[in-house]
Each structure stands twice: as structure tokens, then as C-alpha cells.
Amino acid sequence: MKIDISRVQEHDKKLMESHNQSFYFLANTLEKQGFDVENIIKKIADFQVAIPSWALGAGGTRFGRFSYHGEPGNLEQKIADVGMLHALTQSAGAISLHIPWDVPEDPEKIKALTKSHGLTFDAMNSNTFQDQPNQEHSYKFGSLCSVNTKAREQAIQHNIDVIRIGEKLGSKSLTVWLADGANFPGQNNFQTVLKNTQDSLKQIYAQLPEDWKLFIEYKPYEPYFYSTVIQDWGTSFMLANECGPKAYTLVDLGHHLPNTNIEQIVATLMMKGKLGGFHFNDSKYGDDDLTVGSIKPYSLFLIFNELVYGMENNPQNPYPAWMIDASHNTKDPLEDLMQSLEAILMAYTKALLVDQKALKSAQQENDVVECQEILHQAYNTDVRLLLERARILNGGALSPIKAFRNLEIRKQLVLERGKHSVASGL
Numbered sequence: 001m002k003i004d005i006s007r008v009q010e011h012d013k014k015l016m017e018s019h020n021q022s023f024y025f026l027a028n029t030l031e032k033q034g035f036d037v038e039n040i041i042k043k044i045a046d047f048q049v050a051i052p053s054w055a056l057g058a059g060g061t062r063f064g065r066f067s068y069h070g071e072p073g074n075l076e077q078k079i080a081d082v083g084m085l086h087a088l089t090q091s092a093g094a095i096s097l098h099i100p101w102d103v104p105e106d107p108e109k110i111k112a113l114t115k116s117h118g119l120t121f122d123a124m125n126s127n128t129f130q131d132q133p134n135q136e137h138s139y140k141f142g143s144l145c146s147v148n149t150k151a152r153e154q155a156i157q158h159n160i161d162v163i164r165i166g167e168k169l170g171s172k173s174l175t176v177w178l179a180d181g182a183n184f185p186g187q188n189n190f191q192t193v194l195k196n197t198q199d200s201l202k203q204i205y206a207q208l209p210e211d212w213k214l215f216i217e218y219k220p221y222e223p224y225f226y227s228t229v230i231q232d233w234g235t236s237f238m239l240a241n242e243c244g245p246k247a248y249t250l251v252d253l254g255h256h257l258p259n260t261n262i263e264q265i266v267a268t269l270m271m272k273g274k275l276g277g278f279h280f281n282d283s284k285y286g287d288d289d290l291t292v293g294s295i296k297p298y299s300l301f302l303i304f305n306e307l308v309y310g311m312e313n314n315p316q317n318p319y320p321a322w323m324i325d326a327s328h329n330t331k332d333p334l335e336d337l338m339q340s341l342e343a344i345l346m347a348y349t350k351a352l353l354v355d356q357k358a359l360k361s362a363q364q365e366n367d368v369v370e371c372q373e374i375l376h377q378a379y380n381t382d383v384r385l386l387l388e389r390a391r392i393l394n395g396g397a398l399s400p401i402k403a404f405r406n407l408e409i410r411k412q413l414v415l416e417r418g419k420h421s422v423a424s425g426l
């Protein structure tokens, strides 16, 4: 199914008058404060976030899935869902695939379909955290870290296979997230499993095409509860350095222990030119994978403040790959993703409104109060009208969720795809 954008524009006509009035008021206010509003809107419009194929079904918990029906049942339908999200929001211009869940039968056809929705392929994700049917060696006790050479070789080969599939689609990166770890002290020799992981990653890295990047994701705990081999950014950073210049650390917001200063991690990695990718979500306790900005929007703003600073001041760091990595079971997944996209763009826009020059001089003066005032001035600006403006100018919906609901898109998806849902989810 493809969205008929003229129906969206027709729907938006009713909302335009009030948007215009409020927008010009805000634009004037910001211009008076010295901001180049047109430039900010262009930056918002250019900011694209990838959608992972596993976030399109209601999932997110191992304990129960409560379907919203009409969920995508194959790769073509997953691409159609992201295409729809992109048509409405104009900010979801890429899809991230997980192998073996999303193996394309005909890569050329899938490539053309993706292009027809205005999408590109973001990072490919390998999966060595589950055993697949007919798999020879089990990952029960680890994959790239395994003390079983055969299991390790199998996991390395899987990652190489994923790269080859990605090449056919035009992807340019591989994200490796490993569940490898231990539930009990003494189970693993820390140095052995880290060394094995390092050797395995180097072998995968050796097979990376010239213009590809390797993203190494970290996570402190879960599924294992005593130790994880790549537990933190330091371990990921060390492994990326061992692999070489095309390997980077990937920060997933949910993969930190409570109260970790993620913005400081971002600053450090960007200074070192090693922040490759970013997974957005939100959490109260751990890797809860909740809607972005639903729990700690101010933290998200502080993280974006560092990202914006890094993008402007750290040419040694490549432009990071953005992706939403969130999925749970109580919202329509498409509406949930629209809320996440909005939260990401809001935090980004507010970070663009931080007066960097004034902040620098307040820091120089050690004027602690003024530093906070500057951040709060930006954070407390209601930027939603700027987001609306960027969307309309790009041909999207003024309010994606309103359009999605009023045009009864979920109902049409259920009619078209039926009630059963087979989308894979974590």
C-alpha cells in the first residue's frame, strides 16, 4: 500500500491557517533573536532517521505480543510501511534490515521497490544471538566470543554473508550487536572471550568493502545478567580501534546503566572520531525500548547538544548513522514511530537553538548560572511549528498522526493484509 499524498494535503487544508499564523509569529521571534530560521528548517528537513524492520510489528517483549493487526508479513510489506512513514513524516528515509529475518529473495527487485518509496538501506544487522533452524553449531554459550572454534567460525561467516547481502542492496554498513556473555561468575574467562571476540571482529572487518563501516554496539547486561563481553563504550571503542579506521562505536541509548552520562560519552567518541551510529529509544530502568523522548526528553536534548557540537566541530568524526531502535506492545507501531521521529527532531532542533557562542563565553567566565540559562532558553522553546514547516515544505503531512488516524490507514492495512501478523520482533 502507498499513501495518496493528495489525500493528506486535502486533510491538511483545515489545519493550515492556524499553522501559518503561529509559524510566522515564532519565525519572527526567532529571527529577532538572531536565528536563521530558513537554515534551521532546512537542517530539520535534511535530518533522516532509519527505521529498523523489527519495529514495525507490535513486539518488544518476550512475555506477550498483542497485535495491532495489518502488520507487515514480509520484506515488501515492511518496506511499504517505512515508505508510508516517510511519506507522512519526510524524516524516515531509510530502512535497516536484520538477517536472517529479512533475506531478500530477489535483491534487485527489493532495491527497486525501496527506491520507489524514496528510501535507502541503512546498516545491515547480523543475528548470532539466536540459533536458526538447521544451524550446525549452537550459540547457547556465545558466538563471536565462543570457546568452540566451529561456532565462532560459523558466526564470522554469518556476518560475512550479511555483508554480501547488504552489498547487493546498496547498504554501506554492518552493525554487530552480540548477546555474548555469562550468567554466572567463573563461567567465562574474561580475557579469553574478549580476545576471541576481537579476533572474530578483525576477520569480519577484513571482509568489509572499502566504502563500508563496521558499527560495534555495546550493552551492559541482558540477555545475560552477570557479564557481557562488549559491555560498554570503552570496550567497543577499544575493539573499533583494534579493527581499524572503518570500525566505529555505536551508541544505543537504552544500553547504559541508570543515570549514565550519555552526552559525555557522545562528546568523547566524537572528539576521537569514533562515533559511527546511534540507536534512539527511551527507558526508565534499562533497555526498555520505549518511545524516544517519552521518559527523559531533557537528557535527549543534552545528548543532541553534544551531537550538534560534534557535527560542527569534529570533522574527524563521520556523519553518524541515525536509527530508531524501539519496540513494545501497547501502541500502534507506526504511530509509535511517528512519535519517536517527532521527539528526535524536537531535541535536534532545540540543540540547534543553543547559542553556542554565548555558551562558550559563559563557560569561559565560569558563569554557571548563565550556562544553564542558555541551555534552558533553547530547551524551553516550542519548536513543533518548525517541524511542521519542514514537513510541509518536503511534501509530508502537517500532523502525521492526525493524518494517519483520520485517513484510517491502519484500517486499510488490516483490510489489505488481514488480521494475522507474522512480523518478527525482538
Ligand code: PSV
Residues within 6 Å of the ligand: 125, 177, 217, 219, 252, 279, 287, 325, 426
Ligand atoms: C538488543 O538489545 C537489541 O535491541 C540491540 O539494541 C540491537 O541493536 C537490536 O536488538 C537488534 O539486534
Ligand code: MN
Residues within 6 Å of the ligand: 177, 217, 252, 279, 325
Ligand atoms: Mn540497538
Ligand code: MN
Residues within 6 Å of the ligand: 252, 254, 255, 287, 325
Ligand atoms: Mn537494545
